[in-house]
Amino acid sequence: MAELKVWIDQDLCTGDGICVELQPGLFAMHDDGLAYVKEAGWSDIFNGAGGDPVYKMAEGTAAVPDSHLETTIEAAEECPGECIFLEIIE
Ligand code: SF4
Numbered sequence: 823m824a825e826l827k828v829w830i831d832q833d834l835c836t837g838d839g840i841c842v843e844l845q846p847g848l849f850a851m852h853d854d855g856l857a858y859v860k861e862a863g864w865s866d867i868f869n870g871a872g873g874d875p876v877y878k879m880a881e882g883t884a885a886v887p888d889s890h891l892e893t894t895i896e897a898a899e900e901c902p903g904e905c906i907f908l909e910i911i912e
Pocket residue numbers: 830834835836837838839840841842856857897900901902903904905906
């Protein structure tokens with residue numbers, strides 16, 4: 823069954839935080855001033871372990887639950903860095 827995934831290219835992120843405002847369940851800002859994705863239900867981008875964010879660049883994609891779909895697409899559309907990517911994983 824296909825699953826929608828989201829990731830951020832931190833090299834292009836402007837750090838304005840629009841994605842977090844629109845969908846705080848999947849996006850969060852790091853101390854480095856850039857946005858990262860997290861899995862829905864995680865309290866932060868570290869999954870409680872601390873250190874570096876778990877998902878960086880295209881190496882890590884977070885699942886987009888149906889309940890988060892509309893705002894995640896909106897965040898990708900509004901992102902000034904055009905660096906939020908949605909992928910369908912078969
Ligand atoms: S909206 Fe885009 S540019 Fe802005 S913080 Fe989020 S990922 Fe970065």
